Amino acid sequence: MKCNRLVDAGRRQFLRGGVLGVAGVAAASVLPAAPAKAEIALARVAYPSNRVGNLKDLKVDEPVDIAYPDDNSPGILLKLGKPVEGGVGPDGDVVAYSVLCPHKGFPLSYHAADKTLNCPGHYSRFDTENGGQQVWGHATQNLTQFELRVDDAGDIFAEGADELIYGRLSNVLQA
């Protein structure tokens, strides 16, 4: 009955402890010393559009490890087998979530029997069929879901996130 599969990317992220090079960071630039001029900043972070998979490679209840918006933010791409709000693809059933628990950042694992993501840290769980709603737990936000787009070739692109990802104060890391 029990599904003990730990999402690999999340596991690696957790065990690694250290920090690898950061993707998606603007190259260091030399700012003019004077005159002082406010930098123009955007009101929201600019999300990259990253290909995270193709429809033909997805099987129901077999999550695929992805990372979005950069390599240090592990997630899963998941075909649920039934249409859900926010799902993409011809069946409206493809979703993607961060797998860093929004409580304390432990890696979530997928339990196919009730399509939830579960946390070994302090036992929180999140409903993948309902926008990542925390079914029960300690996090003060529901699970970050990645916005998806599918092109004509079936390629799936992640293009945004709807909550702050655990462990970063900007969803797109910036120096």
Place this chain on the structure above:
Amino acid sequence: MAYKRRIDRLPIIPADAKEHNVTCHYCIVGCGYKAYTWPLNKQGGTDPGQNKFGVDLSQQQQALTPNWYAPSMYNVVKQDGRDVHLVIKPDADCVVNGGLGSIRGARIAENRRSDITGSQQQRLTEPMVWRYGTWQPTSWDDALDLVARVTARVIDKDNENDLLVSMFDHGGSAGGYENTWGTGKLYFGAMKVKNCRIHNRPAYNSEVHSTRDMGVGELNYAYEDYGLTDTLFLIGANPIETQTNLFLNHMLPGIQNGARVVVVDPRRTVTINACEEAAGKDKVLHLQIASGSDLALFNALFTEIVAQGWVDSDFIKASTFQGDIAVPEDSAHPAALGSFEAAVAACHLSLDDAAAICGVAAADIAKAAAWIAEPKGGARRKCVTAYEKGIIWGNDNYRTIGALVNIGLATGNIGREGGGVCRLGGHQEGYMRPSDAHVGRPAPYLDQLIIAGQGKVHHIWANDHYKTTLNAAEFKRTYARRTNMVKEAMDARAGATREEMVDAIVSAINAGGLFSVDVDIIHTQIGQAAHVILPAVESGEMNLTSMNGERRMRLVEKYMDGPGASKPDCMIAAAIAQNLERVLREEGRNDYADQFKGFDWASEEDAFMDGYHANTGQIVTYDRLRAMGNNGVQEPVTGFEDGKLVGTKRLYADGKFDRHGRDDKLALFCLGTWRGLQAPGKEQQRANHRFLINNGRANMNWQNWFLDQKNDFVMDRFPVPFIQIHPDDMASLGLKPGDMVEVYNDVGATQALAYPEPTARANETFMIFGAPSGTQGNVVNAGVNELILPNYKQTWANIRKISDATPAAQRVSYKSWEVEL
């Protein structure tokens, strides 16, 4: 779809942000947090030199990092009149929580009132008086003058029985030593009010009379005992939900170290599941007893432990009463108290008899007795016993808690490492009041006095009985009728002078009406009946001291302004006293007026010095406590050495028990024989209704949801209160998940959404208590024990569908709460 804040980045705390000590003011555990504030037009940066953490925030931070905060930990608030950024995040250096945040505490910032982000606009900002058919904002002077003039008409020097008072007795959000002292000095010092009650029960009494009468204060251990023990014995408690970081940061490490767990609960809770995940099923014993049968179980455990010889004879001899009966059973003592031998005789119950009463196997009771008491390698088996509302608000409170303490005393497991027999607690504590001895014991049953038409003026301090009392349906009907008589009288005299208006009010109350003054932070449900509403501040909007479940005292430093003209409760109490003094003098009642002197405090700190400091050896001050930070000091505080307050890790380490006030300092055993469902009406209710309506709190919803009712994250999950029912029972009632049901019985009715719970037993449900849109107390009957302790847990009712799921309820998840790893 689930609620999302759509926040994709947060302002970074700059290196020079102000830092304030904060103890979470929600549950008893009192996790340490830090509040950071800085000016609105400043921000930190990702470079280590530019932020408070001194780390590179352009990098992903790892699990358990102290260098991250969630959007719920952020807000913009007023500080000294200016808008500032506010982050309140868990303190990694606090020994209580070690940096963990609960689903409640990690939303403190989001649940502050903000004119900028629009959060908690429900907070009261100005005094209000009933005028022209509704509540009109007014000045403090105007509102307090009306309160004083009407109150002065119904009280006199030797008779204050027409003044009814409902007042919190806790620490934490609206309580604390400052505010219990302020209200206490008014009602028990200046006055001797007898007809009063506490926020969660219908009388002014202890929830744990028996353990105190036995000499054992109910908070006697240190949280570290969970890490030192061999066995955790948890009764009527669900700590992963209601004392979350006590469970995660202290119990769980103990369990992972190999401690066994015995849980007594008629319900399989998420705590049990978590213990099984951490320890393996073979280390966790769930005694799933019939609701209300705890006393029989404890007496059988006691009998078995004694029969096996697993008692600490030296301890019994040195530290407990020798003889027969020390305190006879009488109207103030629902059981006699006396020696070990007397208790062995009075409490005798065989394993088989208990098994029949409790509905669990005799072998499991024997196994529990061994896990609790069988010596390990010739030495005492360490066992921490922790109980809470399951028995406090359950059948035969006095005897049941007494029977549990018997086991701790017999095995020498109180006052020693890895031991303790403690309640877990709800709110934090912060009690400092003049003596309440004049109230008497049993104390008056205030709700019944109100229902019977007694009393004329009611002062309410942060109590919302409409949501959190028993027999709530009848209480609300009566309360609305009696307060409405006064409203109608006031409406009829619109335009009258103050004197004429007071006369009109007094004639309405003499005709059976009730004048209601409500002091609170929001306009509550009982506040809808009030005639004067006074706005209070809460923790963080004032300096506030409290202690947690291991008596750890901390100071929450004021980090923001209170909303509008709101004030600390202690200062409101002082202002009421001063207005009463003024009015009584005007009326020429100088002797009586003199009693209301001594409230000339300039701040909450003055109230603290007048109350706590003056009455506890004059050791603790704000400065000294502030210097102790979020780790504070464990009470009682015994001295000040080397710049530090010196506290007490655990009580009774010397084997001397004094909570009962006996000179011999010997603990007493409780002679409480099992006697079935004790409170009036319970047996009949059980016989006549299909479902047990067990009830309690849940992780997400703090108390009566007073702030959470305006928190989108919370209300998105449970838009209406839930009742957990087995899927087969749901099928028999024709229910789909989320359907709205009516729960109804001989005393009232309420509503809830049906939540399928496969682990529930047939015909046994669990409903969340205290919700704003479905008061569970409506179906709890008026039956209490001899000392007026309510019996919320033993409630039976029928259930029927009244509606399909509401649109909001249709959107939520109905999956199991039990983690699957």
